[in-house]
Amino acid sequence: MTVTDDIKARLDIVQFISQYVPLKKAGRNYTAPCPFHQERTPSFVVFPDTQGWHCFGACSEGGDIFNFVMKKEGLDFVGALRFLAEKAGVELQERTSEQIQQDEQHEKLRGLLNEAATWFQKLLRAGPASQHARDYVQRRGINDDTLEMFRIGYAPAGWDGAVDHLRLIGYSPEEIVEAGVAVTGDSGRTYDRFRNRLVIPIFDERGRIIGFGARALAAEDNPKYLNSPQTPLLTRVRRSSGCIWRGEPFARARWPSSSRATWTPSRRTRRASAMSLPRWAPPSRAPSSSSSANTRGGWCWRSILTWRAQRLPCAASTWCARRPRQHNRFSIRRP
Incomplete structure (x- = not known):
């Protein structure tokens, strides 16, 4: 178990974030007014199952307990690590600069994948472009609870919807490709890996998204099942x-x-x-x-x-x- 995993295992994200903002239970999750911007309707959601959070309002940001501390306390990853280690009672050992850089890279890729999953989920829930995807899951007997439980989403048919969305929130094309969400063509153009597909996240033992599996919704699309490639996480x-x-x-x-x-x-x-x-x-x-x-x-x-x-x-x-x-x-x- 890594130091970050040890800290997450000791600190419950619901109890931790409740020190900053009052949380109200809503089904399986908890909601509150976003602590990062002013709003009337609560759009900040904490997910105890995945130990993550996301703002569905103006921020449109999310992540784990480390991302929350970095944003709320104005710290970098190393600072957030020290801050949370003290809270959790975890003794930090000296790490090489390469190890620190690798941890930061992995955390950023996990955040990227989580943002992509949230975006896929939003597209499946609403919009005329994803009606055929909703019809498909209905025919397969998959109800709303199951969709939420497995964070199933829809990747649109366009070439760069996911790429454009992730770039708007600060991720570079190189990072999007490295996470397995996009592909770089021979011309150098970056385009979506998953297009017009039902998307199902793949999780690691800590409940963090490390990739996606996707099923084609059109008979002419091949392959029928498409997975994320091998990445630093997968x-x-x-x-x-x-x-x-x-x-x-x-x-x-x-x-x-x-x-x-x-x-x-x-x-x-x-x-x-x-x-x-x-x-x-x-x-x-x-x-x-x-x-x-x-x-x-x-x-x-x-x-x-x-x-x-x-x-x-x-x-x-x-x-x-x-x-x-x-x-x-x-x-x-x-x-």
Whole structure:
């Protein structure tokens, strides 16, 4: 565990931000008037599941507890690290300038991906351009709660919608490409990687977005499933085990002995060991070592459309994945 992860594990973002602004619970999240600009209607939202925050008002900014401290206290990343380490009781060790630079780069890329996910979500919720995407998720039986839970969004059909949005809030084309959201063509032009696709974030073990998986909505668009490339955040190892869900309510998958995550793709039966799945594993089909690079990262997030999550009666916090018998839909059965 890195120092930043240790600090985040010790400091709850809801309790921390409530020291600056009064938070009011709204469903799974908390809202308040934005502490960074004047407003009448609260547009500042804190997400306890992902330990993040976002202003849906004039600021249109967001991030984690480090981004909040940097903006509120006027500190750089190193200053915010020292500030929060003291609050959390974490002793900082001397790091090289290369390590500091790498941490700053990773934090910035995570912020970029979170902003992109929020933008994709907004586009899916409203607007005539995304009506066919909403029709698609409705046909697949995906309700609003599931859309919010997995932060599913829509990437528009244009060539540079995401690039333009991210550049407007301060990210460079090089950073957008490095995060895997955009591609640089032979002509040197930067354009969106995901176009006219349903976009599903891929999360790491801390609930932070490290990439995206996207499904084509038009029959003529290929490939049908498109993943983020390998990036500083989404490494080859994580591509082989990256999942779409983070934290509560999913815990380590404890499969019943009679059906230990068995499936039969391509008429061959493979068995997934619970030890190979992260503790926050969602309903998913674990990847095989022989899968292509694009397939490995796609097993988990595709399963949201084809698998059903069910609570096991043997434990209060245990979930498993089962394929629907009749309808190819995804649903959550809450206790």
